[in-house]
Amino acid sequence: MHIVVCTKHTPxxxxxxxxxxxxxxxxxxxxxxxxxxxxxxxxxxxLLRDKHGGKITVISVGPEEALEALKHAIAMGCDExxxxxxxxxxxxxxxxxxxxxAKTIDKMGDVDLVLLGKSAIDAETWQVGAAVAKRLSVPSLxxxxxxxxxxxxxxxxxxxxxxxxxxxxxxASLPAVxxxxxxxxxPRYTSFIGIRKAAKMEYPLWSLSDVGAEADKVGxxxxxxxxxEVSAPPVRExxxxxxxxxxxxxxxxxxxxxxxxxxVI
Amino acid sequence: MDFSLTPEHEMTRQMVREFAERxxxxxxxxxxxxxxINLDALSRMxxxxxxxxxxxxxxxxxxxxxxxxxxxxxxLERVDTSLRVVMSVHxxxxxxxxxxxxTEEQKQRWLIPQARGERYxxxxxxxxxxxxxxxxxxxxxxxxxxxxxxxxxxxxxxxxTVAHDFLVFARTDTRADSPHRGISAFVVERxxxxxxxxxxxxxxxxRAGSTGWISLADVVVxxxxxxxxxxAGFKIAMSCLDNGRYTVAAGATGLIRACLEASVxxxxxxxxxxxxxxxxQLIQQMIARMARDYExxxxxxxxxxxxxxxxxxxxxxxxxxxxxxxxASFAAASDAVQIHGAYGYSDEYDVERYLRNAKGACIxxxxxxxxxxxxxxxxxxxxxxxxxxxxxxxxxx
Amino acid sequence: xxxxxxxxxxxxxxxxxxASWEAIGAARQLADELGGSVTACLFGGEGVEPLAQExxxxxxxxxxxxxDATLADFRVEPYAALLAKxxxxxxxxxxxxxxxxxxxxxxxxxxxxxxxxxxxxxTALELQDGQLVATRPxxxxxxxxxxxIPERRPQIVTIRVRAFPKLEPDAARSGEVARMEPVLAEDDxxxxxxxxxxxxxxxxxxxxxxxxxxxxxxxxxxxxxPVRELAQVLGAALGASRAAVDAxxxxxxxxxxxxxxxVSPDLYIAAGISGAIQHQAGMRTSRVIVAINKxxxxxxxxxxxxxxxxxxxxxxxxxxxxxKAKLG
Numbered sequence: 001m002h003i004v005v006c007t008k009h010t011p012x013x014x015x016x017x018x019x020x021x022x023x024x025x026x027x028x029x030x031x032x033x034x035x036x037x038x039x040x041x042x043x044x045x046x047l048l049r050d051k052h053g054g055k056i057t058v059i060s061v062g063p064e065e066a067l068e069a070l071k072h073a074i075a076m077g078c079d080e081x082x083x084x085x086x087x088x089x090x091x092x093x094x095x096x097x098x099x100x101x102a103k104t105i106d107k108m109g110d111v112d113l114v115l116l117g118k119s120a121i122d123a124e125t126w127q128v129g130a131a132v133a134k135r136l137s138v139p140s141l142x143x144x145x146x147x148x149x150x151x152x153x154x155x156x157x158x159x160x161x162x163x164x165x166x167x168x169x170x171x172a173s174l175p176a177v178x179x180x181x182x183x184x185x186x187p188r189y190t191s192f193i194g195i196r197k198a199a200k201m202e203y204p205l206w207s208l209s210d211v212g213a214e215a216d217k218v219g220x221x222x223x224x225x226x227x228x229e230v231s232a233p234p235v236r237e238x239x240x241x242x243x244x245x246x247x248x249x250x251x252x253x254x255x256x257x258x259x260x261x262x263x264v265i
Numbered sequence: 266m267d268f269s270l271t272p273e274h275e276m277t278r279q280m281v282r283e284f285a286e287r288x289x290x291x292x293x294x295x296x297x298x299x300x301x302i303n304l305d306a307l308s309r310m311x312x313x314x315x316x317x318x319x320x321x322x323x324x325x326x327x328x329x330x331x332x333x334x335x336x337x338x339x340x341l342e343r344v345d346t347s348l349r350v351v352m353s354v355h356x357x358x359x360x361x362x363x364x365x366x367x368t369e370e371q372k373q374r375w376l377i378p379q380a381r382g383e384r385y386x387x388x389x390x391x392x393x394x395x396x397x398x399x400x401x402x403x404x405x406x407x408x409x410x411x412x413x414x415x416x417x418x419x420x421x422x423x424x425x426t427v428a429h430d431f432l433v434f435a436r437t438d439t440r441a442d443s444p445h446r447g448i449s450a451f452v453v454e455r456x457x458x459x460x461x462x463x464x465x466x467x468x469x470x471x472r473a474g475s476t477g478w479i480s481l482a483d484v485v486v487x488x489x490x491x492x493x494x495x496x497a498g499f500k501i502a503m504s505c506l507d508n509g510r511y512t513v514a515a516g517a518t519g520l521i522r523a524c525l526e527a528s529v530x531x532x533x534x535x536x537x538x539x540x541x542x543x544x545x546q547l548i549q550q551m552i553a554r555m556a557r558d559y560e561x562x563x564x565x566x567x568x569x570x571x572x573x574x575x576x577x578x579x580x581x582x583x584x585x586x587x588x589x590x591x592x593a594s595f596a597a598a599s600d601a602v603q604i605h606g607a608y609g610y611s612d613e614y615d616v617e618r619y620l621r622n623a624k625g626a627c628i629x630x631x632x633x634x635x636x637x638x639x640x641x642x643x644x645x646x647x648x649x650x651x652x653x654x655x656x657x658x659x660x661x662x
Numbered sequence: 663x664x665x666x667x668x669x670x671x672x673x674x675x676x677x678x679x680x681a682s683w684e685a686i687g688a689a690r691q692l693a694d695e696l697g698g699s700v701t702a703c704l705f706g707g708e709g710v711e712p713l714a715q716e717x718x719x720x721x722x723x724x725x726x727x728x729x730d731a732t733l734a735d736f737r738v739e740p741y742a743a744l745l746a747k748x749x750x751x752x753x754x755x756x757x758x759x760x761x762x763x764x765x766x767x768x769x770x771x772x773x774x775x776x777x778x779x780x781x782x783x784x785t786a787l788e789l790q791d792g793q794l795v796a797t798r799p800x801x802x803x804x805x806x807x808x809x810x811i812p813e814r815r816p817q818i819v820t821i822r823v824r825a826f827p828k829l830e831p832d833a834a835r836s837g838e839v840a841r842m843e844p845v846l847a848e849d850d851x852x853x854x855x856x857x858x859x860x861x862x863x864x865x866x867x868x869x870x871x872x873x874x875x876x877x878x879x880x881x882x883x884x885x886x887x888p889v890r891e892l893a894q895v896l897g898a899a900l901g902a903s904r905a906a907v908d909a910x911x912x913x914x915x916x917x918x919x920x921x922x923x924x925v926s927p928d929l930y931i932a933a934g935i936s937g938a939i940q941h942q943a944g945m946r947t948s949r950v951i952v953a954i955n956k957x958x959x960x961x962x963x964x965x966x967x968x969x970x971x972x973x974x975x976x977x978x979x980x981x982x983x984x985x986k987a988k989l990g
Binding site: 011013014015016017019025036037093094095098121122123124125126127128130131133134135138139140141142143145158160161162163164165166167168169170171172173176182183223224225226227228229230231232233239240241242243244248249251252253255256257258259260262264265 | 674679735736737738739742762763764766767768769770771773774775777778779780781782783799800801802803804805806807808809810811812813814817852853854855856857858859860861866867868869872896914915917920921922928929939940949950951952953958963964965966967968969970971972976977980981983984985988989
């Protein structure tokens with residue numbers, strides 16, 4: 001099997017985010033890490049490879065910082081890595097990003113399954129997976145909490161995906177794009193062997209022409225969405241009204257009255 | 266001069282940090298309160314290859330360098346000292362002792378299982394009557410044909426009730442002209458008849474660790490189990506301490522960082538007199554010192570690690586790093602408690618545990634006083650390093 | 663391109679998702695400002711028709727209804743294909759979709775089909791010089807981002823569940839209902855739904871008006887009992903912080919937070935939850951937040967509107983009792 005995992009780098013979720021007057025977002029000294037949701041995708045790929053054999057290629061569309069994500073995925077056990085980038089890719093929305101990813105996957109030719117995390121913790125759009133599936137004209141299987149079955153010879157896959165009301169059980173043909181959610185597995189740590197491999201590896205950089213991407217479909221030029229303003233949310237004035245009383249029962253009674261006044265119960 | 270860490274170093278640090286944060290940090294308080302060692306954490310460290318992190322691959326280890334050992338210790342102790350103590354006695358004092366002094370057969374027999382984490386190792390030097398004064402140990406190992414018969418009692422031994430292999434130091438020559446000369450080193454296995462162990466309770470700190478005593482009653486040990494030459498025991502013990510102390514230094518650096526992180530977070534949250542306490546100068550002073558000491562401690566142990574990677578003697582540098590880092594970690598922890606005020610005095614927060622843990626490191630692996638004397642000895646020229654018959658192998662990729 | 667707004671109405675087993683009525687409410691407001699109409703797109707299997715009238719009562723002027731076996735279960739391919747067709751035919755400027763699981767898959771798929779943009783999970787919508795500006799949180803809500811789709815049409819926006827009010831339903835409202843046929847035949851659809859597993863009973867977390875959550879302070883699976891009882895008395899959904907889920911005390915489906923569900927109920931009660939930023943990201947837009955924690959310094963108290971400092975095992979049962987007494 002050839003499994004492709006799409007990944008990106010993000011600031012650490014603990015990072016203190018700030019935005020300056022020019023609208024530039026920064027996260028201080030916080031390190032860049034592999035998007036935590038992608039770790040589930042990498043782990044699922046590793047489990048499938050262990051079971052069915054084959055290889056895993058991890059790809060990322062991004063500037064040099066994207067190497068952090070690729071290195072982590074290799075250190076977890078992926079076989080190969082590819083980075084795609086051109087300066088003109090900056091400012092990409094889902095439309096443009098999914099275009100480059102789809103072109104890259106197409107270029108590889110023999111892909112059986114594409115895995116990615118359901119969202120990235122920075123922009124949190126949850127959109128790239130579905131968009132990539134649509135561009136590749138393959139089944140889109142998003143919010144997958146379990147891959148219940150996969151037959152590489154029959155080229156079928158059965159998954160359980162999350163919906164509000166429960167889990168929908170879905171079958172589809174391969175190749176397909178699967179967006180993994182938390183709970184699908186427990187991502188392994190990087191291993192020392194993996195770390196040494198990741199540190200020594202050469203990471204090929206593909207250009208737009210390498211993947212056959214047209215310049216007017218990437219970056220800001222190929223994007224439909226613009227984000228002209230980024231700001232810090234308004235600081236909530238004041239703190240909680242702490243309810244105190246002589247007894248716990250007393251405090252509870254006061255709280256109930258307050259909630260009734262707020263019309264929330 | 267390149268001060269940067271390699272990608273291997275960064276990724277190793279990250280991996281160990283994640284393990285400690287995810288699997289140990291949420292539950293460590295429970296174990297500390299119960300005065301109980303977390304054996305699950307120990308077996309996980311074994312599984313992940315951390316117990317053999319700097320042992321060459323051909324001896325079952327992960328084949329990373331000595332800096333990675335130090336980074337692992339920093340990250341482990343940042344969560345709890347008990348985790349780093351495991352590294353100190355298993356890797357630092359025991360496995361690296363085998364790597365440095367063992368014959369090929371001994372390395373095959375004991376180093377490989379230790380590196381793989383299949384057997385845990387402990388270091389049995391200290392006795393009820395002999396701590397700083399190593400030469401005063403009274404345990405004996407009487408030669409009898411192909412075996413030695415060992416008798417004695419060791420105390421304050423980390424992992425005493427948990428370890429499988431013990432590096433035991435005992436007197437083979439009770440009539441040597443100098444008490445330093447009559448000591449030899451042996452690998453004693455728990456399974457051998459006459460070996461009993463027990464826990465010591467009531468420690469001020471490292472409560473989530475195991476500290477105990479070992480009683481050796483006519484333990485028969487084959488000649489093949491003797492590490493190095495007869496009479497070389499003191500030299501071996503000291504060189505093992507060069508590696509143990511290194512892990513203590515790195516670990517204490519992690520502890521300073523933990524104190525700093527906790528103090529900064531608290532200083533930004535807690536408000537007094539109308540502003541966050543980080544704005545008060547006397548709090549700032551304490552934090553500035555922690556930040557300063559963290560940087561110093563880090564550079565000192567990194568330098569010692571670099572020397573080990575090069576295969577260069579580092580007794581002085583490692584002793585300096587251990588002495589500085591441990592004393593600084595105790596001061597940092599004390600200030601951290603102070604910054605937290607009353608909350609620092611309660612075990613709801615971690616800082617009181619840091620303080621209790623930090624004190625131990627000022628005592629074991631050479632008390633601060635011993636290190637002060639060592640450093641004075643080097644500075645005054647009274648102390649010179651003589652080459653050893655065996656050196657710690659440099660790091661080879 | 664007209665000033666009309668299309669809204670996708672989501673339904674499951676003949677019940678509409680609250681988010682869809684909220685989307686119609688938001689569409690109604692925009693349409694009134696722009697002078698356009700609101701068209702609801704309602705797809706499903708047999709028996710979905712009654713929802714068309716409901717959609718009109720909630721503010722739609724017109725309903726495009728498709729009832730077909732191929733549409734009985736949500737699958738993004740047939741839904742996106744049909745929605746794209748009706749959008750191409752009518753040419754609305756804007757398509758609003760509730761940011762549910764289904765909605766967030768449908769939005770980007772439709773966007774690629776129509777080669778346009780989709781703005782995800784926005785919490786505010788406004789018109790600036792006739793241009794729609796959508797505000798959405800990023801980095802777990804630490805920052806807010808204003809987004810626009812300046813050129814391409816239609817502009818597709820998924821709106822965060824419970825971030826927009828639905829209108830009071832007016833049964834007297836009338837509107838047009840037109841029937842549509844699906845675009846894709848069953849054989850053309852590569853994905854087959856073979857089953858469904860309900861999640862362990864109770865109110866759906868993202869739809870719930872009241873949520874009671876327990877965190878690390880709960881101490882273990884048994885510790886949830888008082889929290890469950892309180893939830894029951896309030897008719898609330900049960901939530902959890904990441905700490906409790908990671909410890910295995912409660913399944914992941916209940917997790918609220920950045921790596922769990924984002925919720926915006928009218929009332930959120932956090933018991934034994936410290937309120938780390940990752941949890942806050944999932945519930946900070948709740949209308950009223952109550953915190954119960956024995957640590958007065960817990961960050962949750964900065965976010966909460968009301969708080970009681972105390973042992974949750976004493977406070978929560980007292981609250982349950984007080985509610986029973988007051989509400990009967």
